[in-house]
Amino acid sequence: MFQTGAGSETSEVEARRGEVVCGYDFHNSPLDFTRFLSAYKTMGFQGTALGKAIEVAKKMRQWRDPDDPEVRCTIFLGYTSNMVSSGCRELIRYLVERKYVDVLVTTAGGVEEDFIKCLQPTHILSQPPKGDNSGDTLRSLGINRIGNLMIENANYCQFEDWLMPILDDVYKEQIDNQNTVMTPSKLIDRLGREIDDPRSIYYHASKNEIPVFSPALTDGSLGDMLYFHTFRCGEGDAESGITLDIVRDVRKLNSIAVKSKATGMIILGGGVVKHHICNANLMRNGADFAVFINTGQAFDGSDSGADPDEAVSWGKLKGESRGGQFVKVCCDATIAFPLLVAGAFCDRV
Numbered sequence: 254m255f256q257t258g259a260g261s262e263t264s265e266v267e268a269r270r271g272e273v274v275c276g277y278d279f280h281n282s283p284l285d286f287t288r289f290l291s292a293y294k295t296m297g298f299q300g301t302a303l304g305k306a307i308e309v310a311k312k313m314r315q316w317r318d319p320d321d322p323e324v325r326c327t328i329f330l331g332y333t334s335n336m337v338s339s340g341c342r343e344l345i346r347y348l349v350e351r352k353y354v355d356v357l358v359t360t361a362g363g364v365e366e367d368f369i370k371c372l373q374p375t376h377i378l379s380q381p382p383k384g385d386n387s388g389d390t391l392r393s394l395g396i397n398r399i400g401n402l403m404i405e406n407a408n409y410c411q412f413e414d415w416l417m418p419i420l421d422d423v424y425k426e427q428i429d430n431q432n433t434v435m436t437p438s439k440l441i442d443r444l445g446r447e448i449d450d451p452r453s454i455y456y457h458a459s460k461n462e463i464p465v466f467s468p469a470l471t472d473g474s475l476g477d478m479l480y481f482h483t484f485r486c487g488e489g490d491a492e493s494g495i496t497l498d499i500v501r502d503v504r505k506l507n508s509i510a511v512k513s514k515a516t517g518m519i520i521l522g523g524g525v526v527k528h529h530i531c532n533a534n535l536m537r538n539g540a541d542f543a544v545f546i547n548t549g550q551a552f553d554g555s556d557s558g559a560d561p562d563e564a565v566s567w568g569k570l571k572g573e574s575r576g577g578q579f580v581k582v583c584c585d586a587t588i589a590f591p592l593l594v595a596g597a598f599c600d601r602v
Contacts, residue, residue, distance in 0.1 A: 272294065360469055
């Protein structure tokens with residue numbers, strides 16, 4: 254038999270009651286998209302987590318220094334390469350073009366896929382990845398698969414044709430001036446200027462002076478091109494080729510976090526991208542706001558799947574006792590991120 258609490262037990266129960274569970278009422282016509290997004294807060298499960306994520310992201314945007322209203326929260330946006338392969342690329346570009354974010358951290362693929370899309374489009378695979386679309390068949394046709402997306406080898410060849418002359422120029426500048434220091438962020442900025450295409454994330458990042466950090470820049474097609482380029486520079490000698498200084502970049506990234514009055518993290522996916530941003534915020538004893546969107550699980554001890562409270566234990570994120578506000582949304586980012594951007598960053602909604 255269930256028992257009804259009484260006295261102090263009743264007050265304990267009441268203290269745990271949040272809002273009443275309720276979904277959006279589609280009887281209202283026409284659809285009110287603002288109310289539709291707000292209804293996620295009372296949806297339950299990951300819908301409620303998404304509703305909270307929208308609220309936390311809004312607070313990042315709205316934060317102002319009490320002593321100087323011109324000083325805003327520094328927002329770090331991190332994302333793995335598959336986000337740029339997908340349609341999330343256009344959402345990231347929107348945030349960068351409007352200067353809604355201040356720092357980007359991504360993987361090598363998160364850089365190169367943007368430029369490749371400026372040269373040739375990425376397509377959705379017309380059929381499920383089996384049978385006529387098996388890995389062996391696609392390989393024989395020169396097609397690379399990313400989930401249910403396809404990128405043709407020819408796209409990477411065109412990327413190489415575009416990139417190599419730029420790398421030639423960078424290498425010559427380093428040879429002619431031994432004091433020239435090239436970091437991953439400077440190279441990405443250079444490529445953003447060279448592409449000269451407003452469809453590109455990094456075109457707008459360069460234009461708006463938003464730094465882009467990629468500590469694993471060699472882990473992808475860009476790394477392949479840097480390797481191939483060494484053979485153009487000196488028969489593949491280990492000492493030949495462009496030199497990239499990652500130490501200066503980590504100092505720059507950490508310094509941005511340390512000097513910020515408040516910081517917020519929006520991170521799509523995990524791995525080096527998630528940890529690089531979190532670790533930078535450790536240098537300031539924790540970020541003030543955080544939204545993690547990924548499908549990683551915490552049971553195996555990976556940082557990718559770790560919940561925000563684990564980051565609190567490391568000092569990468571401020572705990573609730575210090576005013577920290579955070580949430581993890583366990584969801585494919587191609588579903589959750591468009592709704593987050595619509596709810597927190599699109600002023601026309």
